Amino acid sequence: MTLFGHVVSLPALYGQLLIGLINGSFYALLSLGLAVIFGMLQIVNFAHGAFYMMGAFAAYFLLKLTGLNYWFALILAPLIIGAVGAVVERLFLKRLAGFDPLYSLLLTFGLALVFQGLFQNYFGASGMPYAIPKELSGAWNLGFMFLPVYRGWVIVASMAVCFGTWLVIERTKLGAYLRAATENPTMVRAFGVNVPRMVTLTYAFGVALAAFAGVLAAPINQVRPGMGVDILAVVFAVVVIGGMGSILGSILTGFVLGVLEGLTKVFYPEASNTVAFVIMAIVLLVRPSGLFGRAH
């Protein structure tokens, strides 16, 4: 097949589409976490990439130190890192509640530097391998391509968690409390709901989503201290394109952008790193509040 003067082999196209979907799964999980946190706390969590990286490291250490395998890590790592998130919220972010949101942003930015520096100090820039669990090793023959089972699992797991989160926030009573507390915290407190605890748990949940993505990523990309920084800028582009605070928007945009990146890798590889930002620039020109966001 020839397109734009490139000779494109179909297996390469499918392969890149698959990688695009995988990256999209991570973008969706991360931007979803950012959107959940933003909705409740009105801050952008710049430490999100660091928490993603720490999720992967948690999986690595659970296996190495305690022998707990991938499936335990999938549950425990988000809980552990989510607890770290809760501590961060209680210790630091809470104190900045009344100030300009720029200060909370700078705070999470500083925390990201601390976490990143600590891990880089002990593990250097190189990556550590994390084996694919044996239940998910191997590949399926789909007729037109081979699909490694683990990659299929990542896509399914990420979609399931994203959909579950959307369901909880938009369709349950807990979600209704949450949305109400976003609109008018004082009123919701008057009804006897412990809003500060809800804020802490929301932040912890957003962080846990990032850690979950980190565990999913561990067997695909190596466990590296720099893995969070590399992905964060693209996730920000996803959030800007989708529109801040839109749950569904951030999920959809994450997957679509991943696929578009994959396609770019096939047709014009030089631009594959920048395509997300170019799309962001175009969206900003046409719809400054994002595709799914409300204008303010």
Added chain:
Amino acid sequence: MTATVEAASARDFTERNRKANWIAFATMVALIAVAPFVAYPFFVMQALCFALFACAFNLLIGYVNLLSLGHAMFLGLASYCCAHAAKVWGFEPVSAIAVGVLAATVLGFAVGALAIRSFGIYFAMITLAFAQMVYFFSVEAPFTHGEDGIQGVPQGKALGLVDLSNPWALYVFVALVFLFGFLAIERIVQSPFGEILKAIRENEPRVISLGYRATLYKLAAFTLSAGFAGLAGATKAIVAQNASLTDVSLSTSSEVVLMTLVGGMGTFYGPALGALIVIAMQNYLAQFGEWVTVIQGAVFVACVLAFRRGIVGELAARAKVSL
């Protein structure tokens, strides 16, 4: 009666303010004059470039309350363009620097036009994303030489007269560039244009309702800030004789935020002092490797939690003047 008292105290304040600013300026010039005799001159010149970079950044955060998390793109692009002009096109240093400043200004206008319509955190995310785009561009583009960067940039004769490969000439040149940039930014902030910027910072809807096109003022401030950041980056290329990926990286963007925060946002002298502190920290803590990042992050957190005015801001508040 009260009116006269108030007028007198206002006059008193202006008088005290002028005095304090003269003292601060004289101290700074004296320090610049003495510095190369007590510290390694290359280090001082590096610090001066970053000081100018931080002053340019402060023009946005301090006076328009816009946080750019991608200011390294202007420093880095100007540095690359200046290095390319001096090395490949054989430009003398002043025109090479002009090329760098021009490139940064154009980039600043383009990014500003896209980013300026958004507020606060949105603005920070957009600038960060664009800076990352410029970073990837610098990795790929042929003229930047990717990981290697542009090495061995000739220092040449400024305007064909002064040979900058002489370390003393270079030092005086860099000091003059810094003072020019510093005074120009101070002038901008104190001009009627600067007053409108400060008014936008305090209450944008009111400024708009008074008939000013706030977006245009913000765009002008962003472009100016990018241009001065470019001046710092281009000068740095001549000083260090190279341009590298570090200059466009996210860590440089975060360092300039830290410098301004430590010194004091919205003060004239804070960013320069903050730059000196951060650069010194990097130099003297270099043997601790990645601990520098950890320390920088911790300083960030400490400043945000307990020291939001920064050093100069705190001093000015104690002395009841604005520096």
